[in-house]
Amino acid sequence: MYTTIKTLFDKGYNKTQIAKMLEIDRGTVRNILKRIENGEEIKRKSVESILDPYKEIVHIKAKQELSAMRIFQDISEEHGYTGSYDTVKRYVKRYKQSNAKVYMVNSSLPGEEVQVDFGYIGKIPNPMGVLKKAWVFCMILSYSRLMYCEIVFNQEVKTFIKCHENAFKYFGGVPKTVKIDNLKAAILEANFYDPVYQREYEAFSKYYGFLPIPCRVRTPTDKAKIESGVKYVKNNFFKGRSLKSFEEYEKALLGWLENICNSRVHGTTKQIPKEVFQDEEKETLQSIKPIEYDFGIWTTRKVNVNCHISYDSNFYSVPYKHIGENVALKVSDKLIKIYSHYELIATHLKIEGKGQFSTNNAHYPEYKVKTKTQLQYEYRQKMLEIGPNALEFFQKVLEKNQNNWGKPIYGILKLKDKFGSEVIEKACKRALAFGSIKYQTIKNICEKGLYEQPVDTGVSLISNTETDIHRPLSEYESLFKLKEVK
Structure with missing residues (x-):
């Protein structure tokens, strides 16, 4: 009606003529022309479709990429749809077209x-x-x-x-x-x-x-x-x-x-x-590597407390912070690379044979890899802090036991934590007076309180070249104030 009235009016017919031709009231013609003049859009009156109650289900199934026939079968059997297949087919086609994805052209630069x-x-x-x-x-x-x-x-x-x-x-x-x-x-x-x-x-x-x-x-x-x-x-x-x-x-x-x-x-x-x-x-294009990629096999190993992993009966060091962790190994013909969470943490040449160790000292804590000279200097300073007699005791132990001086000195330093520096200094002085440079001597003096006893200067001390095993029993009696042996 809107379209017809507008068309007739545009062709030159007046309101009265249009009303007579369409057999409607002149006021109706006037109102419609006024609404058209005001720019009102002419809309078709919506008509309810037999598919309306099922459209939400159709949308879900269409997104699952089901065919129109499959959707028609499902809503008919499961939800009681009584309309035709053509109705479903037309609606599914329109729905997919209106929801189609838009893609951009993927352009690439040369070599990209x-x-x-x-x-x-x-x-x-x-x-x-x-x-x-x-x-x-x-x-x-x-x-x-x-x-x-x-x-x-x-x-x-x-x-x-x-x-x-x-x-x-x-x-x-x-x-x-x-x-x-x-x-x-x-x-x-x-x-x-x-x-x-x-x-x-x-x-x-x-x-x-x-x-x-x-x-x-x-x-x-x-x-x-x-x-x-x-x-x-x-x-x-x-x-x-x-x-x-x-x-x-x-x-x-x-x-x-x-x-x-x-x-x-x-x-x-x-x-x-x-x-x-x-x-x-x-x-x-980027240049090709002159050497082809070294393909390897991958496996996992657990890092032992000695900072090593075991592979093919040989042992390879790993930084100590990874102790107890499962690490990944890439094993090639010549190299073993060790990774922790995709980070390379160690590389070793692959060992031939069995039972061999490949160790990088940098993988140990610093205190574990000090040189002999560094350790000697460190322990000497600690004994010097105790006193001159403790330092002299350290030097005599070092002179006598070049390769086994660490344990007795370490033991004496542990005694210091219990008895204090003053007691250890006196104990070293007494032990030196009787020519003994053993840890057990220092321990006995400290535990029995003999460090307060005066040193008998009349007792003949043995030379530095003698060992404790040749010392007369009387000297031990004076040293430890033992009771007379009967």
Whole structure:
């Protein structure tokens, strides 16, 4: 009615004429024209749909990516919907269109990014001539679209890393980032915001200086270039091709890469990948390491109280602060690297043989690795603090026992904690007067209170070269005030 009145009025009919033609009141025509003049939008009167009570359920199921037929079946059987399938189909189509995701074009600078993935290609002969399940590994430079492909028979970490190295050699350099699918070979936990990288792949990426970036789960647009690349090599090279040996496949694939894949006009860029790579991208790649990555095996060990871990019946030191901790070992042909929470804490040359120790003294606390001279000086100063007789006692012990002086002096210093410096000084003076330089002598003097007894100057002291074992018994009696032996 609104549209008809406006159309007739625009054609020059007056209000009275319009009212007669439409058989309605002139006032109604006047009111509608006034509302149109004021800019009021003409709206269709809403009509209730048979699907209205079920729309919330339809939305949930559509987000689960169920088909319109499946949604129709579910709401009919489970919720009593009595309308037609076409009604559901039209509504689901409109709903998905209105909620479709918008994606930006992911542009890359030259040398900035490659994308990698595997594609299953069925069974082909392996190098031994046995039919085995096979995959094609693909790496594509996101800027030039130059692609490298290689046939593999597993997706293990070592294979994955070796394919990367072969691709880098093919390109003649290393990109800044490698965008990977959430492969078990590279990613242990599919979390885009905090990925737990497979330890070996992480070490490999650091060695070559690129940043690995995992794609988001169920987001094919993150890796659209490699998705298309894998599909292309499977359909254009492998599909319908049956060769007799692995060597024939390998040679044919390399020729296909050179003469077809990288020499064609690319469907998206409308340029030839090989030419774009040579002209714009090759020089932007990082240089390749002259020595290939040293692949190793990983294992864990617990750090013992002696600051060592055991591997293959040999022992390797670890900083003492990691005692009791489980650390990770990367074992290669020549080296053993030890990590704590992804941080390298020790490196050792791998020991040949059994029962051997590789020890870095810096892994011990400072007091455990002092030189003999440092220890002698430290203990001498402590005995000097007690007094001159204690210092003389220390020097005589050192002269007599060059290799076993530490324990008696340490014992005397422990006695000082109990009896005090003054008592130890007097005890050393008495022991020296009787020619004894034994810890047990000092201990007996202190415990029996003999340090207060006067020294009998009439007693003949033995020479410094004599040992206590040759001293007359009478001297011991005077030393310890023993009762007369009967």
